[in-house]
Amino acid sequence: MDFLASIGRSNLLTVSEVTKVYDEKWTALQGVSFSAGKGEFVKLVGPSGSGKSTLLKLIYMEERPTRGEIRVADFSTEEITPRQLPLLRRRLGVVFQDFRLLDDRDVFANVNLALQICGIKGRRATKRATEVLGIVGLSAKSHENPSGLSGGEKQKLAIARALANNPYLLLADEPTGSLDHGNATMIIDLLHHISQMGTTVIVSSHKDELLEGWLGRLLRLENGKLI
Amino acid sequence: MIAHLFRETIWYLRNEFATTLTSFLGLFLSQLVFGLYLLILLNVWALEENLRSEMTIEVFLEVELSQSEMEQVDRKIRNLRGVESASFHTKEEALLSLKEQLGHAAIEGLGENPLPAGYSLEVEERFRDRDGFEAIFNHLTSIAGIDEVIYGRSLLERLDKVKDLILYAGIIFGVMTFLAVIMVVFSSSRLLVASRVTVIEVMKLLGATRFYLQSPYLFLGFFSGLFASGFSLLLLHLLFTHVARRYITMNFLPAPLLWSYLLWGALIGFLGALLSSSRYVTHKVEF
Numbered sequence: 001m002d003f004l005a006s007i008g009r010s011n012l013l014t015v016s017e018v019t020k021v022y023d024e025k026w027t028a029l030q031g032v033s034f035s036a037g038k039g040e041f042v043k044l045v046g047p048s049g050s051g052k053s054t055l056l057k058l059i060y061m062e063e064r065p066t067r068g069e070i071r072v073a074d075f076s077t078e079e080i081t082p083r084q085l086p087l088l089r090r091r092l093g094v095v096f097q098d099f100r101l102l103d104d105r106d107v108f109a110n111v112n113l114a115l116q117i118c119g120i121k122g123r124r125a126t127k128r129a130t131e132v133l134g135i136v137g138l139s140a141k142s143h144e145n146p147s148g149l150s151g152g153e154k155q156k157l158a159i160a161r162a163l164a165n166n167p168y169l170l171l172a173d174e175p176t177g178s179l180d181h182g183n184a185t186m187i188i189d190l191l192h193h194i195s196q197m198g199t200t201v202i203v204s205s206h207k208d209e210l211l212e213g214w215l216g217r218l219l220r221l222e223n224g225k226l227i
Numbered sequence: 228m229i230a231h232l233f234r235e236t237i238w239y240l241r242n243e244f245a246t247t248l249t250s251f252l253g254l255f256l257s258q259l260v261f262g263l264y265l266l267i268l269l270n271v272w273a274l275e276e277n278l279r280s281e282m283t284i285e286v287f288l289e290v291e292l293s294q295s296e297m298e299q300v301d302r303k304i305r306n307l308r309g310v311e312s313a314s315f316h317t318k319e320e321a322l323l324s325l326k327e328q329l330g331h332a333a334i335e336g337l338g339e340n341p342l343p344a345g346y347s348l349e350v351e352e353r354f355r356d357r358d359g360f361e362a363i364f365n366h367l368t369s370i371a372g373i374d375e376v377i378y379g380r381s382l383l384e385r386l387d388k389v390k391d392l393i394l395y396a397g398i399i400f401g402v403m404t405f406l407a408v409i410m411v412v413f414s415s416s417r418l419l420v421a422s423r424v425t426v427i428e429v430m431k432l433l434g435a436t437r438f439y440l441q442s443p444y445l446f447l448g449f450f451s452g453l454f455a456s457g458f459s460l461l462l463l464h465l466l467f468t469h470v471a472r473r474y475i476t477m478n479f480l481p482a483p484l485l486w487s488y489l490l491w492g493a494l495i496g497f498l499g500a501l502l503s504s505s506r507y508v509t510h511k512v513e514f
Contacts, residue, residue, distance in 0.1 A: 060432075082437075082509065082510040082511060083437075083510070085510040086431075086434040086435060086436045086437075086510065087434070088434075089431070089432060089433060089434035090433070090434030091434075094432055100425075100428075100429050100432070102425075102426055102429060104238065104426070113430070113433065114433045114434075116230075116231060117430060117433050117434055117435045117439060118434060161433070165434075
């Protein structure tokens with residue numbers, strides 16, 4: 001049975017009383033708890049410095065919480081080992097404000113990289129890469145270099161790459177931070193569409209009004225606490 | 228995976244050629260020095276082995292021995308452990324041999340032949356060291372009827388010292404060269420990895436394993452070492468052919484050693500790459 005089909009709505013992501021303190025002085029997050037199920041669209045809002053990026057970093061386990069636990073599918077911040085980390089990351093998609101694309105290869109190869117890393121090659125990889133580029137609307141730009149794309153197109157490419165391996169969970173950390181309003185709206189719309197396809201999406205932004213137009217759970221962070 | 232390896236290797240050769248070349252040259256020079264040392268060592272050992280194999284033990288018998296005593300001495304000598312062959316020469320044959328060496332005029336005034344009969348002994352291979360010769364010498368001197376035993380003891384001692392000196396100097400020099408080349412390869416490889424740190428971080432986020440991230444560097448390190456060894460071997464062979472043809476007779480490295488030499492260079496390249504890239508490719512979950 002497919003894993004996603006086997007879990008309930010509240011089981012994909014569980015954040016339990018998570019606190020994160022840096023250098024024993026600065027508390028970035030304090031006692032944060034929530035959970036997210038399959039296909040949810042979660043809007044994580046709050047002013048700059050409220051802990052949004054920190055929370056997302058803990059979810060994709062670049063860092064561990066100082067206290068508390070985060071569970072993503074079968075993985076827990078309390079138990080995960082460096083060797084297991086790649087396995088988790090293959091089931092997550094992460095999108096950043098600064099895109100983090102690779103300019104030494106074209107649009108298609110950027111998406112294909114995510115598939116190659118997971119051992120998907122040949123026709124199967126080509127088919128999937130073509131499919132996700134179609135979802136984000138970049139099919140016509142497959143052989144262009146990312147440096148030649150507009151801001152909105154770059155973010156679409158980052159989303160396509162994050163989507164390539166059919167992730168359980170897609171995390172978007174201020175994906176519209178570098179974009180104008182028109183492109184920002186387009187990106188949020190795309191992420192919402194992806195959640196409706198079955199992937200749980202958590203998108204963060206310091207602009208509450210940007211996320212108002214889409215149905216989804218709202219989580220507000222202020223000074224490291226969920227209010 | 229193969230495509231990934233070649234892609235990354237070609238990227239480095241195109242974009243970081245100077246750094247890649249530095250690593251290659253470091254390996255090339257260190258292997259060249261190592262190869263020269265091996266050539267010298269092997270040929271000194273071969274020369275030493277030749278000298279040992281040609282060394283004989285000269286046994287001089289007492290002058291007044293009866294036939295039965297001589298037969299007894301002969302039996303004891305031939306049955307002695309370590310003696311491969313014993314060649315007997317009579318007093319007359321000894322005199323003839325001396326005439327041939329020194330000339331007829333030198334022995335004209337001798338009168339009666341003063342030279343004793345004796346033996347030239349060839350020693351078995353496994354006894355052809357200082358201890359072996361000494362053991363045979365001690366046994367011979369204890370046999371009744373033998374007046375004197377002579378062999379090149381001081382030459383053997385000198386040969387042993389030279390051999391030890393070359394070996395120990397080579398080990399010390401070899402360790403220093405090894406450490407130096409590891410540092411060169413390490414530094415060059417570290418620069419190569421640092422130039423791709425953004426790509427590595429993106430690949431980590433996409434779920435690349437440590438092996439996937441590290442394998443291009445190990446591949447590049449291994450083959451840099453292998454090719455550097457190959458080129459140094461080629462140069463060594465050219466030098467050897469020139470020297471051996473014109474000046475002295477020498478042996479080149481035997482086939483098993485050639486393969487070890489190539490693999491050693493590849494191993495150094497691999498090791499340097501492994502040490503330098505590990506820090507960047509390891510997944511960490513920081514507290």
